[in-house]
Amino acid sequence: MSLKERIEEQLGSHDVLLYMKGTPDFPQCGFSGQTVAALNAIGKPYSFVNIFEDPEIREGLKEYSNWPTFPQLYVKGELIGGCDIVVEMYHSGELAKVLEEA
Numbered sequence: 001m002s003l004k005e006r007i008e009e010q011l012g013s014h015d016v017l018l019y020m021k022g023t024p025d026f027p028q029c030g031f032s033g034q035t036v037a038a039l040n041a042i043g044k045p046y047s048f049v050n051i052f053e054d055p056e057i058r059e060g061l062k063e064y065s066n067w068p069t070f071p072q073l074y075v076k077g078e079l080i081g082g083c084d085i086v087v088e089m090y091h092s093g094e095l096a097k098v099l100e101e102a
Helices: 003-013 030-042 055-065 083-092 094-101
Strands: 016-020 047-050 072-075 078-081
Touching (some): 078 083, 083 094
Parallel strands (some): 016 047
Antiparallel strands (some): 016 072, 072 078
């Protein structure tokens, strides 16, 4: 299975998927921590991939998404964005709406 197929399989298997540094219980960077805090505040379930455990995904996802940094939040296979976008959407109420529809 190619790297692109692996990424697409992960995205297809989860309505809400966060590629992050660390885990929701132990984020390993501030941006991942802020993103997890916004998601947890909304209270909808989400899945995650710790990019430190899969260096191939870590590098390949940058090219796949054309987004160079982590975390990356996907809803229904669509890239929502990174920390700044997610936190901004949380504050505006838009993130809750997007997650409700997922």
